[in-house]
Amino acid sequence: MDFVNLRKTGDSWEFATEADLEDFVWANLKELFGLIPLKRQYYVKGQICDILALKENKQLVVLEFKNAEDRYIVQQLTRYYNALQEVKPLQDEIDYQQPISLIAIKPNFHRDNFTDKKYNHLSIEFFEFVVLADGFNYYLQINNLDNGKFSKIEIPHQYRESNEDIPLPSRGLMNRLAKCSSEQQEGILKIRKKVLSFDKRMEEMSSAISFRYGNGNSKTSKLCAEFYFDSKGVPIIFLWLGLKNNSSDRISRARIWTDWQGNALLEGYVPSGIGAKMNSYKKTLSNRLKIMNEVAENKTSTFQEKYKHMNQYFKDRNRISRKFNNSEPLTYEERKLLEIDANKFCIVQGGEKLNTYKFDHYDSLNGLVEVALEKWRKRL
Template sequence: MDFVNLRKTGDSWEFATEADLEDFVWANLKELFGLIPLKRQYYVKGQICDILALNEQKQLVVLELKNSEDRYIVQQLTRYYDALQEVKPLEDEIDYQQPISLIAIKPSFHKDNFIDKKYHNLSIDFFEFTILAEECNYYFQIRNLDLHNEKVSKIGIPHQDRERNDNIPPPSRGLMNRLAKCSSEQQEEILKIRQKVFSFDKRMEEIASGVSFKYGNGNSKISKFCVEFYFDSKGIPIIFLWLGLKNNSSDHISRARIWTDWQDNALLEGYVPSGIGVKMNLSKKTLSNRVKIMDQIVANKGSKDHKGYKSMNQYHKDRNRIARKLNNSKPLTYEERQLLEIDANEFVHVIGGGRLNTYKFDHYDSLNGLINVALEKWLKRL
């Protein structure tokens, strides 16, 4: 890692955000635990696992991280365990004949955590970490609480320049007015991203223009941007990132519209040179309505009225168009994914035709990871 954002609280130090803690542990899984990184922010059956990793015997290890005290981490790990056991994703990489190992990592554990663990059937390891400041150096010290305070590991932290962090400008009145209409999850994530962007490089500036807040090195014709928050007519925030074309596989950069659930799951939906993407917005709205209609038809095991016939025919047309995009490795919007995931095979006989291909999208990008990529590409372009 190039750096980690730290902040001082009283006489001690902590990671600036939980995302910074996750970045650090993910980058140092081998040194801290002897583990091989597999997936992060992995979505399975309605649950989002912080980190999935493997040991050398292909045993699955689930790590849940908290940047502060939390009373419900045992329950979270239990839900992850249940979802993974039921779905058994990534079977080519994981040996499910071995028990799934569960690890909780926090700066301190609430007494309720120990009570939950004491009467729990699953084996869960509690790891407590501390950030040590020694002269100009910082260290991550972690220990397994079941091993009588034995020090497990102590490694250096490549910390971000503290003076730069202290000089981050407060959000403008315009941005705060926009955020006031957002949900608490959206507010928290946008401010966290803003903090990360400003901490990345001292040349970073915020350029506000009505409904848009862009971040880059100035506002001239030769300026380069990396992140933008755009608020639509209803005040809903949309994130744009400057990423590679061809679904982020190309070195050529363009402004990409990002879907997110504001819990780090994200998708690159397509490229919009300017504005909000009126055509994309209209398509997303239309497909969202069609998904609702098809879900209703699925629930009713097919519909034989005129509306049912019409919807099924439109469904086939939409599927064929979206499948062509998928086969050509073009980005799909969230609603296009939803439509492809609908299984209409039980009632396809209503309008005739053979069986349909079934699509399932378990993988989402990490919003934090996409922002890291946008920042790195921005730096290379300067």
């Protein structure tokens, strides 16, 4: 590689973006890990693996990168493992008779990561990395937290100030943020900084209710992200991601649900505006969730009302299940409806035992932003 973007934060150094970290490790897999590069950003059954690599004996290794703290990396690697075991792609290159090795690479690990790993039976290794400065030279040092071994390699670098070319938020954006919660304010400003510092061609374009990010506002410009504020001032995030639940190379404007704690979902695609139909649909399902919880607690007044609500619930459930089985995006409310223990109401279905769904894991909001940035850069 000719150079890697580094930036200084306080007294330490870091990669400017997660993509810069991944690029550098991909180019130096053999020296850092003794691995043979296989695939990058590899899509399998709704999952996108950062790097697939091989040991000399064709054993598959999956590497997942984070440029900041992330509490859910073990769950993410587990999903990759499950998808790869079910599909078993690239069988000419990979020996699936051997166990799949999983590697998490981060600047630091939260104690929850170690708890998750302790009770996970898969082969998962934690590698902590740090960027070291020695005069005019910079190095990536990667430490294996399981055995204490480390590797070190020089980084051909390009220096970037952490706030380089990032304009202060406009008065319009600050007025919108003033009506948001502290978690929403922090989340929006972090994403804004990440997007604007990604590439010098990235611009911020504002209107009364929307703040878009891309390389200009002409018909041929490519957009990457957007903050949209509804009539009540509630912020909604849109990212330009692949169709078919982000598995397609065709890009569209995707509406993102987040709890502002790092969890996120791609709920669907909205070409323009806020998605009034999706808003109405989510509100309807939210009301039905409330009703079904009341039914479960026997708070409905009559048997006829209970029967009507249960019938409607099973219609919703069957429709949402078909979407889920077809790997279509589900809204947050659709997931919550599927999580209801339907077997409590199986009398409506003639006593048939029904599948119970449980969605413990969500996408990483930071990860979805990273994917949108990479897709934006490839489209330029």
